[in-house]
Amino acid sequence: MAIFKKHSLKTPDDQKTNAAELTLRQSIYPICLVTVLFFLWGFSYGLLDTLNKHFQNTLGITRSRSSGLQAAYFGAYPLASLGHANWILRHYGYKPVFIWGLCLYGIGALVAWPCLLHRSFGGFCAAIFIIGNGLGALETAANPYITVCGPPRYAEMRINISQAFNGIGTVVAPVLGSYVFFQNTGDDTKSLKTVQWVYLAIACFVFLLAMVFYFSPIPEITDADMAFQAEETHANEDIKPFRKQYRLFHAAFAQFCYTGAQVAVASYFINYVDETRSNTGSSLAAKFLAGAQGAFALGRFAGVGMMRYIRPRLVFLFFLGMCIVFIAPSITQRENTGMSMLYVTLFFESICFPTIVALGMRGLGKYTKRGSGFIVAGVSGGAVVPPLLGAAADANDSTAIAMSVPLAFFVAAFSYAICVNFVPAYRDVADKFATAEVGMVANVSKVQAGMLADGPMGRGDEEKGGAVERENAAAAPEVKEVKY
DSSP states (O other): OGGGSOOOOOOOTTOOOSGGGOOHHHHHHHHHHHHHHHHHHHHHHHHHHHHHHHHHHHHTOOHHHHTHHHHHHHHHHHHIIIIIHHHHHHHTOHHHHHHHHHHHHHHHHHHHHHHHHTTOHHHHHHHHHHHHHHHHHHHHHHHHHHHHSSOGGGHHHHHHHHHHHHHHHHHHHHHHIIIIISTTTTTSHHHHHHHHHHHHHHHHHHHHHHHHHHHOOOOOOOHHHHHHHHHHTTTTTTOOOGGGOHHHHHHHHHHHHHHHHHHHHHHTHHHHHHHHSTTOOHHHHHHHHHHHHHHHHHHHHHHHHHHTTSOHHHHHHHHHHHHHHHHGGGGTOOHHHHHHHHHHHHHHHTTHHHHHHHHHTTTOGGGHHHHHHHHHHGGGGGGTHHHHHHHHHHHHTOHHHHTHHHHHHHHHHHHHHHHHHHOHHHHHHHHHHHTOOTTSBOOHHHHHTTOSOSSHHHHHHHHTTTOOOBOOTTTSOOOOOOOO
């Protein structure tokens, strides 16, 4: 059978394929398959936020110590994105990284099972570290893959739509936590034992998904493809050595600060509501967290809708600015008012992470794979800021006052939003990709020459007899330019 034929997991990185010129229709299948991964790490992240508070209650640990979960989870990201995952990405390609990350995720989920059973917080942190390595590997490949798989002008819209499913995963996890895990058992040991079955199911699912990726003919995008894309958009007219890619390093810094602030707010949301809202326990606060994560997911869809008419960099500037505006009152406000400020903050957090990824990768050309590792490594901010917030909360005996910590990091990340909108060296590169014609018309000659990876989209064009197919205007809407 054809499905059992030998599959190669290595593509020469200096070989140009047609993958950088995929049209919207040709990129649908690989994008949908990779989007499943976004839901997986959203679910894992949302479950972690729920477990944070319940470990405090069940095991009697402090707020700062419970942040060890976030430190283990996000601390693994730079090890993956700058280490093993980035090495595999640069030497073998995207598909092997997807398979590697899923296998690590499954192994970590299996290790978590006995740790939960025996109430071992240290053991569970170790399991989360393995899971973090797996998810870090997936993010190292998935974020840049979604960004470059298809017409460059829709990169920000694509990654925000895919990341919206990440938001859905973060909603599902707290709902399960409040209505299934901790509804009838409260904060006792039995509540933690119920979670073990979820991790066992996750392990089975991700191992199965790894097999699906192995047999799926998704197109491989090489450094040569990205160099071609940058040349076609004239975004690399003055290409510099990697060490001088200052826009990239600024984006990585912004990602570190922003992600740290986002994770800190979500991690201590339950603590905040429990302390500032009357008659609110952990279970009810977890339900409020699910609602806040719902606002986060809704914000992603709203942001994509705005990007249909407004340049993504301007939408990013507005959303990150609103994060600063609305988290500040949560420091002094209490009851429903304070909680609502965090709700609105999570809504505006929504598009920031994926948009930093897309904007930061603009114009990197042959450095795209290497550079994406630095931006994803910025996620390690999630290992730094939550412990700072936890320590501030313990020192002041108030999670509300400690919200000044993520506020400071939001302000630091805002420096990148200002530069990408008002500094020509940043702004011009982003705008050249926003008007690019690459991928808007199927390149028939190269498809017929067999340069496209052996995916279903390549064979489909050949079956049409080589007719040039322009994407339907409804499927590929023109971005209306809003000049600043």
